[in-house]
Amino acid sequence: MSTTRAEAAYRRSAAAFRNPMLGLLHGRYAPFVVAVLSVVFTADRATVAVSDAHAEIAEVIDQLRGAGYDHDERRIPSGTAREICRYWVKVGWLVPQIEDDVEVYRLSAQAVGALEVAGRAGGGRTRVSQSRVRTLLESVDRLSVDADDDRDARIARLRADRDQLDAEIVRLEGGGDVEPLDEEQLLEEAENILHLARELPADFSRVAESINAMQRDVVTALRQDVRPTGEVLREYLQRGQHIMQATPEGRAFAGALRLIGEPEHIDHLADQLHTLMAKPFARLLAVEQRADLRAISRRVELGVEEVLTAQRRASHVITAQVRTHDPIRDRQVDDLLRDVMAGLQTWMQTSRPGDRIDPLRSFPVADVGHLRQSLSDIRPPGAPDKLTEVDGDAVDFLDADERSWGGPHYVELERYVAGLGDTFDLGAAFEDGPAANRRPVDLLGLLEIAHRNGMTEGDDVTIVEALRPDGTRRRFAFGSVTARTTKEQSVD
Known part of the structure; x- marks a missing residue:
């Protein structure tokens, strides 16, 4: 039976709403979740210690309840901050991990995307501006140039660009005036930059999560691999060294890293943003917009650090797993687990409701007889047998050669x-x-x-x-x- 367009569209929509990002925004307590996550996690605070997060979220809940926002059961969920965070981890909004021997929370890519969508929806109007249209046209033009393999056409385009730049230089050197854009246009440019920058945190988080997912897949495949150890070592160590190229997100990030990966590039970006904030048009920006504009370089820096940390962690985990890989031991463990499952299935066929099995709390030990339990008494447990008295002639001495070595x-x-x-x-x-x-x-x-x-x-x-x-x-x-x-x- 063929599927209609309506059915296909509905299936795509249903699949989209199963995404944790839309689940967060469409959930029963969506305003509470967005508010709490935006307060606890900021541009300068990508990860928060688990204990600190529980304490801060508990304080937020107390403040909201004290302000009267708990009269409607749909506004604030019940339970402690720890229970709420566990649920957020379960549904994929928070990701627990270990950093410097401390367990921390960080936002998942879906949660970052949901916060950005909520921020844009509540941050004022979205308009079709000259800056946004120009960004679109320039992107299309750049794609067209990069995809064109005609040498003569590219040379002609480069010469036209050079002639335009040379003409502008001659005009300025001849005393021509610099024609700055008016403040309204500069404001549009700044809003377009903020629009583009809002996508970066979610993009960085998706790259880090794709690396973590690839790491889990590699470790799982390694434990199931029964090939010779030497062959396994070569393949998986190579995958650990080139982990950034193992996912589409990682390959895209590697290309972007060439533009923003160097510290001097991020420093230059921070200097440019600082200079822009001193311009007269910056006073037209809202307080939140100015804060977001200042935080762009910090967000880029934290995003790069997050991805590189995920890369180092994944490489370390894969290398450690490869070095300790023992196919024989893994097969023995798998056989043992299968025997346990088979025994459980056999017992279930004859057992009745309420039957119990005493668990094996310790493994049996070998019986090696009595061992001395204390070293304080050096006396032997029993007296030795008396020596047998024999005549001198009955004693068998060693021969002369053996006696000489005595x-x-x-x-x-x-x-x-x-x-x-x-x-x-x-x-x-x-x-x-x-x-x-x-x-x-x-x-x-x-x-x-x-x-x-x-x-x-x-x-x-x-x-x-x-x-x-x-x-x-x-x-x-x-x-x-x-x-x-x-x-x-x-x-x-």
Whole structure:
């Protein structure tokens, strides 16, 4: 069945009214919403901390109710400021985000557009002026020139423009008067500038939101991607680096950024606006119009900053997601969630209303037996078994090679020290000892015997060479030691 023109027009209109911007303007509390958002969010305050926004909106509600505007339930919504903001976030008028570890609100592109429409509707008459028509004609002429690929026609047009400029320069240099426009025409020009500037905040917000939407799509696609990790890394890192070119709004903004992106361009714009405000015609502008004219450069600066911030944030999020991307882990999580859903569906087939399932509050842990819970008691939990007494002949000693790699030969060392006189130099004693007792561990054993019997340390440095069982040698240095042969007896 074919669709009539009326049906098609009605469907387009119904789709348009589902847009959050028209929903805001057509809503039950539209005057209240427009008033509050215009008070809280200004040209110099694009984002507001969540806590500050709740406090300010609560104050506005109290002021309006105190002034008697709550006698009609259609004027001010019920509920707290927090509940009202949550609803505005839900319907797409406010956008929560994190800036410098602080949660803030900012207006969505639809809310900015709605405020601009409401401002134009309540800001006085809209007229067809010479300035607005000239802007239209100049735009059409510029489009025609840019679309024309005829070289000769473009050269002829450029020469005509040059001749006109040269003639004006000659006239002025010859003493001709400058013919300024009258104040009424200058006022029309200023109103046309304000008309064009009102569209900028919504345009900037749409670019930032398109980048954020693209970021969410990329992250979602990345989590569903099962290709090799290296291929995924290359593709998504490239998308993160060229994120501004990924959306039509971003590409259009990149072109505009070449005109307004440099700080000196914005500074020049601010200087021009400041000069215009000092002209006599500026007194004909309303107070709100003068404020809007002064704020144009600030709005441009904040809009550029908003888009660039969204670009940096999206690039950071995509890069972080790519670096932590693990297809195997993601598949395991997806399988687990599918198992949970399947189990829930099976349970729903046999359950009755009122049946409950005890939730799993913690994962089971492995049983590893008893672990010591405190380190204050160093005693073992039980006494060791007694050693078995055996005869000396029944003891199995290690062979000679394994014994040579063992600890110090205390018996041989004590017998050797006993024949060195009352005192001896430890370094000389070690160097002169038998080869079997000159291992590194025997040097430690000799030091232990000297410490036990009593020794005196000197200021000189003694260097000895130890001999390992495999024939390798190692040198040691220590302070000189003079030791006793036998243990010194204490005198009471």
